Amino acid sequence: MFLHGTSKVNERNHLEIGGVDAAELASKYGTPLYIYDVALIRDRARSFKNTFEKLGVKAQVAYASKAFSSVAMFQLVEEEGLSLDVVSGGELYTAVTAGFPTERIHFHGNNKSKEELEMAIKLKIGCIVVDNFHEIELLKELAAQENTAVPILLRVTPGVEAHTHDYITTGQEDSKFGFDLQNGQVERAMENVLSSSAFNMLGYHCHIGSQIFDATGFVLAAEKIFTKVGYWRETFQYEPKVVNLGGGFGIRYTEEDEPLPATYYVEKIVKSIKGHVAESGIQMPEIWIEPGRSLVGDAGTTIYSIGSEKEVPNIRKYVSVDGGMSDNIRPALYQAKYEAALANRMNDKNDESVSIAGKCCESGDMLIWDLPLPKANPEDLLAVFCTGAYGYSMSNNYNRIPRPPVVFAENGEEQLVIKRETYQDLVALDLPLKSKVPQS
Numbered sequence: 415m416f417l418h419g420t421s422k423v424n425e426r427n428h429l430e431i432g433g434v435d436a437a438e439l440a441s442k443y444g445t446p447l448y449i450y451d452v453a454l455i456r457d458r459a460r461s462f463k464n465t466f467e468k469l470g471v472k473a474q475v476a477y478a479s480k481a482f483s484s485v486a487m488f489q490l491v492e493e494e495g496l497s498l499d500v501v502s503g504g505e506l507y508t509a510v511t512a513g514f515p516t517e518r519i520h521f522h523g524n525n526k527s528k529e530e531l532e533m534a535i536k537l538k539i540g541c542i543v544v545d546n547f548h549e550i551e552l553l554k555e556l557a558a559q560e561n562t563a564v565p566i567l568l569r570v571t572p573g574v575e576a577h578t579h580d581y582i583t584t585g586q587e588d589s590k591f592g593f594d595l596q597n598g599q600v601e602r603a604m605e606n607v608l609s610s611s612a613f614n615m616l617g618y619h620c621h622i623g624s625q626i627f628d629a630t631g632f633v634l635a636a637e638k639i640f641t642k643v644g645y646w647r648e649t650f651q652y653e654p655k656v657v658n659l660g661g662g663f664g665i666r667y668t669e670e671d672e673p674l675p676a677t678y679y680v681e682k683i684v685k686s687i688k689g690h691v692a693e694s695g696i697q698m699p700e701i702w703i704e705p706g707r708s709l710v711g712d713a714g715t716t717i718y719s720i721g722s723e724k725e726v727p728n729i730r731k732y733v734s735v736d737g738g739m740s741d742n743i744r745p746a747l748y749q750a751k752y753e754a755a756l757a758n759r760m761n762d763k764n765d766e767s768v769s770i771a772g773k774c775c776e777s778g779d780m781l782i783w784d785l786p787l788p789k790a791n792p793e794d795l796l797a798v799f800c801t802g803a804y805g806y807s808m809s810n811n812y813n814r815i816p817r818p819p820v821v822f823a824e825n826g827e828e829q830l831v832i833k834r835e836t837y838q839d840l841v842a843l844d845l846p847l848k849s850k851v852p853q854s
């Protein structure tokens with residue numbers, strides 16, 4: 415078992431996060447429950463920011479809010495001086511509700527609606543990351559309507575294969591995202607955008623994928639963009655003020671994962687871009703990045719109660735918990751692996767190997783296969799580590815299971831930042847049937 419950030423085992427043999435006893439939080443708020451180690455999030459944020467500062471590079475670190483978005487989370491991001499990447503009207507609305515400075519918001523997405531774009535323009539957000547030709551046309555219309563020039567980055571697909579799960583790689587040539595670097599799409603987009611008063615083109619964006627464990631892909635993506643920068647300058651008399659290399663920095667879910675510190679990625683990216691800048695003779699652009707998982711992933715822990723068990727003789731023992739793919743779809747979607755321990759019996763000896771089943775009506779709702787664990791009893795608590803990214807944000811109401819609450823813990827204090835959904839919430843949008851069975 416390995417613990418992250420401020421997590422430790424306290425004198426009661428319980429898991430403690432941010433100085434707060436996780437078992438006590440479970441009894442106060444019920445299970446399942448997500449707990450975030452706020453100090454760890456701050457630490458990660460500062461590490462990205464400070465490295466850029468030390469290297470003397472103008473930068474923006476934008477939290478990719480799809481990893482975990484909530485009003486309190488966005489306020490924490492604002493406190494730490496990061497920018498914010500949103501991908502939908504809903505994330506944008508949450509940011510506004512949190513009072514997040516709109517000029518530090520960047521808007522992504524491969525199919526933003528006209529309404530979403532209008533909302534973003536009216537809010538005067540920092541930039542829209544333009545993904546495709548349809549979006550260029552929508553933005554022209556809206557810019558004219560609002561009588562403004564929209565700050566944009568062009569999302570470029572660099573043709574770089576990130577070594578990660580197929581569903582979370584995005585920079586390869588065959589991708590739904592962005593303008594292809596290889597086949598003239600970027601030039602067509604630039605021609606269009608640079609000749610229009612609707613846009614203030616800040617530069618280029620690319621994102622090669624997620625849960626990546628080396629800097630090579632980022633360096634390669636920068637190289638692919640900069641190979642063309644000279645040509646673009648000649649053709650369009652255009653130099654980027656910003657180069658955004660996206661997110662995707664990997665974290666340690668299990669002992670097999672070997673993540674690199676934020677400093678390493680940032681140093682490699684900055685070194686590579688400085689080299690290209692010197693070679694091409696352009697002004698040093700600002701460097702932007704968009705970490706999501708690496709800011710919040712290992713700061714989150716989910717606490718479940720143990721329930722039923724089933725022994726399949728000579729094959730395996732299933733132990734079920736009171737959540738599952740409704741609060742963590744990653745094992746089912748990406749075969750993602752997690753570590754876990756009994757939160758109320760942390761240092762007890764492991765007696766057996768069990769497989770942790772969720773409570774959803776799906777055979778594929780398995781959270782962890784073959785987990786070494788002490789013999790668990792109903793009402794013991796299972797802590798699944800590293801659920802801070804794409805856990806709550808991808809949670810759902812399958813089987814009409816209410817979403818769990820979220821608690822922030824820091825310096826021995828806790829605060830509830832998202833309430834547990836209720837059964838009333840589940841039916842709040844439902845309307846009764848109008849029609850009646852025809853009478854014969």
Ligand SMILES: Cc1ncc(COP(=O)(O)O)c(C=O)c1O
Nearest residue numbers: 478621624661662704705706707
């Ligand atoms: C455009 C973009 N930026 C940033 C991210 C954040 O990625 P991660 O959470 O892996 O850092 C994503 C998600 O993969 C993304 O699609």
Ligand SMILES: N[C@@H](CCCC[NH3+])C(=O)O
Nearest residue numbers: 480582624625744803804
């Ligand atoms: N949701 C994914 C990552 C994709 C992020 C969005 N581009 C995960 O849980 O790993």
